[in-house]
Amino acid sequence: MEIGFIENIDKKSKPNQNQLGFGQHFTDYMFEMDYIDGEGWVNPTIKPYAPISLDPSAMVFHYGQSVFEGLKAYRTKDDRVLLFRPEKNIERLNKSNARMCIPEIDKELILKAISELVKVDKDWIPNQKGTSLYIRPFVFATDYYVGVRQSHNYKFLIILSPVGAYYSEGFNPVKIFIEQQYVRAVKGGVGEAKTAGNYAASIKAQSEAKEKGFSQVLWLDGAEHKYIEEVGAMNIFIMIGEEILTPELTGSILDGVTRRSTIELLRASGYQVTERKITIDEIIEAQFNGRLKEVFGTGTAAVISPVGEMWFEGQKILINGGEVGNVSQKLYDQLTGIQTGDVEDEFGWTIDISK
Incomplete structure (x- = not known):
């Protein structure tokens, strides 16, 4: 399918x-495509x-039928443009x-749309250390109807935003509040x-945590409130002894x-990585011991955000004296190095779209 311009x-x-900052500025162009009942994805x-124009009865406003993704484009020192594992986001x-x-x-078609849009807005890709071009594809229901059912028509858009660090702390360790009252x-x-x-x-939980001076909320499972799941904007990893743990994907974790x-990089470097259920009590005991x-x-x-x-x-559960750990630093350097072309991509994760 040809993409119009x-x-x-x-x-x-x-x-x-x-x-x-993050998500505050947007480029000159966007991608747009419609799903029309009986025709499929068109135009x-x-x-x-x-801005886009929608009827007040558009179903997305009333029933929340929408999805989105987030990935990045990076400018290399030799002015190439790399995408990092876009096929996984797609x-x-x-x-x-x-x-x-x-x-x-x-x-x-999604990969072509992302690639062509980034090429058109290539001059917006920043080149300062720690910066990138954030790519936000999203889909939402557009039927003009008030009643609970799936929509028959949709809109798919992609917008771009030049970004710096997600957290104001940058790569410095963040403070996390473990949520007990609310469920995600x-x-x-x-x-x-x-x-x-x-x-x-x-x-709600994130807002209350911010007021207390925390960067993010770590969610516990919704059934028993004892197993850690994920942070608001991140998956979580815990290093206990020589083993690195991360919650298994049980259907409630992204x-x-x-x-x-990260799991592939760690295992390739010889670390023992285990995906399983992890209780908050286990973490407290590990800190005590x-x-x-x-x-x-x-x-x-x-990318990688150390937790202090x-x-x-x-x-308070203090981790590594509140300092960046060796594993966190190594992972950050490896991942960002691969993403920006400064480290050899032995895994074939990046796609050069500047050709």
């Missing part, structure tokens, strides 16, 4: 690369970034689509889908692309 004659001024177009997008009763989108997801729900409702469910990459070595989060936005403190029932 509409020229933008009113280009924006680009932001200062040292003051990008793929790269067009000027602009695979997960369609998995989320299936869970939310949204029609599947052709994988090759349960097995059998939509926790493993990247859908807007999951993140709406987390806002299958993170960076999580998967001096066996809790490191905790870090993984995600597209922050966790708080549970008013008790």
Whole structure:
């Protein structure tokens, strides 16, 4: 399917690369495509970034039938443009689509749309250390109807945003609050889908944690409130002794692309990595016995985020003296090095779209 193109004659001024923040600035173009009942996905177009018009009865406003993804494009020192494992994000997008009763989108078309859009907005890709171009594909229901059912029509868009560090702390260790009152997801729900409702469910706890001085919330399982699951914007890894643990995917945890990459990198480096259920009591005991070595989060936005403190029932769990651990630092250097072309990509994870 050919992608149409509409020229933008009113280009924006680009932001200062040292003051990008995250998700605050958007490029000159976006991609748009519609699903029309009886026709399928039609009219793929790269067009000027602009507001979209929807009827007040559009089903997405009332029933939340939507999904999204997040990945990045990186500029190398020799001015190439790399995508990091985009096929995994595309695979997960369609998995989320299936869970939310949204029609599947052709994988090759999604990759082509991402690649062509990034090429058009190539000048927006920052080149300062720690920066990148964030790519946000998303799909939502557009039927004009008030009544609970799946929509018959949808819109798929991709927007781009030049970004710096996700956390204001940068790569410094963050403080995490372990949530006990609120629940994000349960097995059998939509926790493993990247859908807007999951993140709406987390806002209350996240807001209260921010007021207390914490960067993120670590969720416990929704049934027993004793097994750790994931952080609001990250999967979580715990190093106890010489073993690195991460919660297994039970249906309520997002299958993170960076999580998967981290597991592969660690195992390739000789670390023992175990995916299983992990209780909060086990972490507290490990800290008490001096066996809790490191905790870090993984995600597209922050890549690797070392955790310096966790708080549970008013008790501070200090990790590695509040400093960045060796494993966290090594992983960050390896992953960001591969993503930016500074480290040899032995895994074949990156795609050069500048050719």
